[in-house]
Amino acid sequence: MTAQPERPSACPAHDFTPYELKPLGGWTEFYDGLRAEGPVVRNVFGRGYFIPTRHEDILSVLQDPETFSSEAMVAYEPDPSYRWIPAMIGGDEHRQWRRQLGPYFSPREIERLDAQVRARASGLIRELAGRGSCDLMTDFALKFPTAVVLEVVGLPAEDLPYLLALEEDINHAIGDPEDVIRRKMTAIDAVRDYLAEKIARRRAHSADDMITKSLDIEIDGRPVTDTELLNYWQFLVQAGLDSVAGMLGYFFYHLATHPADRRRLVDQPETIPGAMEEMLRAFSFIVTGRKVTRDTEIAGCPVAAGSMVQLVLKMSGRDDSFYANADQVDLDRGTSNHLAFGAGPHRCLGSHLARRELRVALEEWHKTIPDYRLGEGRPIAEFGRSSGVNTLPLAWDK
């Protein structure tokens, strides 16, 4: 199979590196520009990949895993050496995993974690309140979801700094692409070693936690293997560490710079869930990908088997042909049909936990620190992949 279409495609070609940091808003503007060029554009970076720019095509790709496989999920890593579970598996194997994992991540199960999640958030926020300023990303947005995941999964809270350092290399390294990949791979290996030790410990001594429960998973009637468990836990921990943090960065940037929207969350906290859905739509920052299994086309653009497709979920949320005034945050929009958590059978397994964390963070923060503004600090920049902003200095009157 080749990674390039055999005949020249009609879609416009670009050559840009997703590793670049741009000033906040720069990537959004860039992707909006791509949509204006046509329904599909191509980037020649890596071995090349296609980027559908409209909601309907992004949704169609996500809903057709037989044609658009998640066996490779990074558009410029078409032959990955890793196989995250359940993200990168398909067919019946995927269905078996999701059926067994679903109950641990269902809305009902997550509702039961509310008090734990809230205690983590309010503890961190109370520590910050008296300081009058913080970097939201390092002081709260990264710590909070990581602490929640450690607690829910059954990992020691004192491991937080170690995992945050690895997370930095996995998701936030910038610079020379080869160096970025090397740092990422080294950190991924370290997370793997860390989790392998924890799984071995639970096999020897069970506890009332999710690692212990996962030892009971069965695939095709046989017990789950250690390799499968590692491929599952590694993905879950890495996803849980970073995606909520990234979204919090965009949420709080918006609220720090739009006092009327912030005031509404403070005065009418019951509007927070709806406001959160609107911000998820507007700031869907996750970038994922699919590998094409057969010759096909997207919006008339021929796409050969073996090609990669990049799905920039923000382009769906900002598609004016699907959402009126898509570039505006409208807290009264009243829908939650956005693709911030993807769509199709691979819809984010942790979406209900993520929603709970985001909602609780907004509720607890605005109870304690209702008025705040952008503070002094490094320029705020964003990554061209699923990594959010690098920093978000906030300040408030003590």
Add this chain to the structure above:
Amino acid sequence: MKVSIDLDKCCGHARCHAVDSELFLLDDGGYALRPEIDIPPGAEGKARRAVTSCPEGAIRETAS
């Protein structure tokens, strides 16, 4: 009014359940439980909101 849910298309976003957790019941895994739902008088607005809130387009109004 009735709505139908294509259970094969449901991917567990649970947006309908967020609109009304009594009308739109979920199974243990968090996916839609029932394919056909009778909407009681007065709940039509919520039902329509559930239809438009589904990211998969899995919910349809089938009778009014």
